[in-house]
Amino acid sequence: MTTPPVSHFLPQDPTPRDRGFAMPPEWAQHAATWLSWPQGDELWFGHLAGVREEFAELVRTIARFEPVHLLVRDLESERDARARLEGANVTYHHVPLDDSWIRDNGPIFITQGQPTTHNPPPTSLVNWRFNAWGGKFEWENDDRIPEYVAQFLDMPHWDRPEVLEGGGLEVNGAGVGLTTRSCFLTDTRNPGMTEADYAALLRDTLGVEKLLWLDGGLENDHTDGHIDTITRFVDPRTIVTSVAGDQQDANFPVMQKNLADLRGMTDLEGQPFRVVELPLPAVRLEGAEGRLPPTYANFYIGNGFVVVPQYGDPNDLSALDILRPLFPGREVIGLPSRAIIEGGGSFHCLTQQQPLGEPWSGE
Template sequence: MPAEWAAHDRCWMAWPCRAALWGEGLEPARRAYAAVAKAIAGFEPVTMLANGEDLADAAALCGDQVACRAMALDDSWMRDIGPSFVTDGRGGLAAVAWGFNAWGEKFHPYDQDAAVAKALLGDLGVRCFSAPLVLEGGSIHVDGEGTLLTSEECLLAANRNPALGREEIEELLRRHLGVKAFVWLGQGLQDDDTDGHVDNLACFVRPGVVMTVVCDDPADPNHPVLQDNLMRLKKARDARGRELEVVELPLPRERRYVGDQRLALSYANFYIANGGIVMPSFGDEQDAAARDIVADAFPDRRVVQVPASDILVGGGGIHCITQQQPRP
């Protein structure tokens, strides 16, 4: 599996449609998705999948720079329902279709989302490897040199693969993604519906360098969790035996809630595009500082911030709603 910073042929997204999840936030979410799609389209081609009845509205909001394509959907988290593309180093492209159970049976129905990866690969004529593993793409991140970053809370959760232990899961990831070494973080952000997806916590910036979210408020429940993850990264080694250089990225200062559930706001939930970074802003005092840190970490890419609060209402961020197709 190539690193996200490798060249892409396209970015895939999916149009919000689960009314029971979004409620009154559905139309604001659609506008926010369109804004993200248009920002990414400034760097690389983007295709938005949408239910047939939503296709015209998606095309109208996304504009001419974003292609729209009909696909049966339950909702809109392309990182988690889409395929994970892999390359063979000789110009060949294939992809892994993981099992999908709506983040541990949290939302129903999900049968159409569970079929998206195979349906899309069939349309593209791309070889599909069906993995006997329930996994969402937002729960893993790779450096393209054999190292995979993930979290114990998610991959070892009983609501995903109760019959599989750490060693069995690692072996399936080795076989399907070509990885050799694993960096395991612990827990995820408070109230995160994904059960600790790593794309809210940390990501590789380049081989040997990882960016991780930290919290400077000892009273915040996320503080000890993120400190533990930071310590794990400082002790870790990658597939080539290197100690990791760690770049720290702050959490937004303001805590936000839907009802009594805290939203998992994270600046690490960004998309690495061809020549650019599309990252969230939240109208928070940390927005500018986070942007500067990301820009320093990716000096060869232009950073664009897109307001993402309306996406977070549904339980995810910019990385969660995107899926890159690498250029083999």
């Protein structure tokens, strides 16, 4: 590995939108996927061995379809990863890490136009502040990850003072974004910011012309209800949203309210979305800190594939059957995530896509 070049720093003005940048949807063509190798048995409540086994299968699967950049905290992590990933298309990076949730602590990439093989657009990123979901865990090292990525890619970028996690926002690539009030409006992230403030911020930085709000997420989700654990765009006009089967479940009324709200929402042209119901796992899972938040909505979309978490639950196969027709041309793959969910998240939380493109020159 070589020391990455020093990247450029850009003023807040002009904004990414002024420069023609927007966040592409996850299904747009990728250059690579970024992940962070799990470490610290205490972070995984004694399940690290099982987590690494499942994580390695996730990395090997992604690497069959696109390059992987893997952050490793120390020599032990790299040795373990290399032993499990021998022969996989993986580039290793030694970076101080607090945890593995790069969806939230990593950069959000933006492009000038849609990423395609025949026309890779100029690519930049936004470096948001990260504070471990309102100061719940250690975060100082993870907050530096976007800057490392920008330096490695020699990519001019924007540094923002606001706290924002990638798992808290969904975009459809056609100007619409989805988020939750329970997450974005907490006082532990950006005190005093309103829905209107976020709408303006995400319009200027990520090209979100219309920001749609759901009320909340899953019970005992330490992210305060990230959208990527419950509701996802699968194309510009189609949304999958989680529903609970048990009316006595605390998640039932929240998910039903989300479902009703989504059915009343429209795109930029005023057209309603197609809304597809996706069941939550049927069996309640308990972890070291109470109820766990397993969900099939935390899938990850890549070049020619979708990986969907599986928990050894009666609804595992039903979730795959619902998702497969929604991703024509992609292989929908179920992978185990029973150990990973002990940390509170799954595949989408552990991944960050880098869209296909050339590093923007800054001009």
